[in-house]
Amino acid sequence: MTNQERRGWLTPMRARSADEGHRAATPLELLFDLCFVVAVAQAALPLHHAITENHVAHGVGAYLMVFFAIWWAWMNFTWFASAYDTDDDVYRITTLVQIAGALVLAAGVESAFEGGNYTTITLGYVIMRLALVTQWLRAARNDRQRRRVALSYAAGITIVQVLWLIRLALPDSWSVPLFVLLVVAELLVPALAERAKGGPTTYHPHHIAERYGLFTIIVLGEAVASATIAVRTGVDEGEHLAELVTLAVSGLVIVFALWWLYFERPAHRLLTTLRTSLLWGYGHYFIFAAAAAIGAGIGVVVDYDMHHAEISGTVAGYAIAIPVAILLVPIWLLHVRPVQTGAGLAAYPVTAALVLLAPFGPAPVTVIAVLLAALVAITVASARRTAGAAEPAQP
Structure with missing residues (x-):
């Protein structure tokens, strides 16, 4: 039975098999990629202008920070979808919210490059990440074997998002060191969550x-x-x-x-x-x-x-x-x-x-x-x- 044949409003979010036959990217995943490339293009354009205007260090630094937000949100959705894509209505809507967050992030790229204002980018990023938290909570409810893994993801992501928002209120001189620390925290969430009882997730x-x-x-x-x-x-x-x-x-x-x-x-x-x-x-x-x-x-x-x-x-x-x-x-x-x-x-x-x-x-x-x-x-x-x-x- 295909995803389209069994799709409903809300179906149990159980782990998909890691050796499932004929597994391929879905139309929703392709739309997700297309919209994220809009954010990539928005990050590459000011990098081009910054280098042309001989503001190389500033341009490269801003580009690497902005690109991390784009890549990390894309990557986390990709691995989650490989394990838990139910393609029901709630899953689709939640994914579309993540896409909307990517477009909010893209809208804030210019202000980040020109004025060092990362407020809009952070808000777009947090929207994407918290939407994924709801997906992990669904997985925790239905996948009993990997309940601790899913809850570890949900808790870790939520805590780090709160810290990203707190970062906006702190002095600009703390911006880069805090960014590095929060990047490390983001990278540690999957590494630790996948080792929880019942893990790892069944990515394909x-x-x-x-x-x-x-x-x-x-x-x-x-x-x-x-x-x-x-x-x-x-x-x-x-x-x-x-x-x-x-x-x-x-x-x-x-x-x-x-x-x-x-x-x-x-x-x-x-x-x-x-x-x-x-x-x-x-x-x-x-x-x-x-x-x-x-x-x-x-x-x-x-x-x-x-x-x-x-x-x-x-x-x-x-x-x-x-x-x-x-x-x-x-x-x-x-x-x-x-x-x-x-x-x-x-x-x-x-x-x-x-x-x-x-x-x-x-x-x-x-x-x-x-x-x-x-x-x-x-x-x-x-x-x-x-x-x-x-x-x-x-x-």
Whole structure:
């Protein structure tokens, strides 16, 4: 029986099987991702402007804080839905409330970047998190085996949300240290709750890998949009068209290569224990944040090529080089290093190091694109050698 066939106003929220067949992302989850990408785009745009205006430290700091709120709310819903998606009316409405919270958060991004005012972002974040608390309370009522796990989640999330609200009333000089402490508290909630009696929750490895993969694709799409804008800008203004077309092509190669590297191996086989699942899930903060920042970096280079930026060519190059290098490292640590051996294993960190050197030379974006294309070729060749070695010898 499908979710649609059994859907009602309120059905018991029992744990779904971790090996359920044909488990795939639902239309509601896809809508959730789409709306969250609105918040991602709102965070990447002021990062682009901050770097262009040579306010790099402020822009990067604000971006990392805002992106944590977006990513953490998305991640918590994703893992909860993998274990407890009932698709009844109450579940749908509660999820739509979380989406509304994401849009409130997106509305507060500009004031956070420009004036350091995080009130609207915090309120949107708390809306998302408290909506999830109601879901965990439903799970605690119906899933007797994991009642303590669900109540631990509900209590932990609620306490941390109260602390986020208290943070708004404290002096600005405390803002960053308190942010770091509360981030640590947020990260500890799942790590501790999943170890409660009856845990862990029954997340579906295939479903989780698909959800993360879909969000990676959507976030990388922000960079494709930036490459498109680069060409359109050149056509509209009739200046520097050759440079912008080269930038657009290089940007597309970068995005295509990163997509290839991320999806080269199936990820669900890595989610075998609670420890590896937490590391894999948490490590994607850097993948998602870096992928979105690549789009902002392309915008920075466009502004530099059009002489609209107040930064040097080296800084403009690093606007792309740094997020690309950062993205390569967690892909290597999370997807490659656990399953690959041999000389090809070193290709990722070596490429990341070379990417960081590219801004010191001419055409850094093109050089980065060539480096990533070469890494894809090395990865594909290594995978084929491994597969060939695993095949039994023919008589």
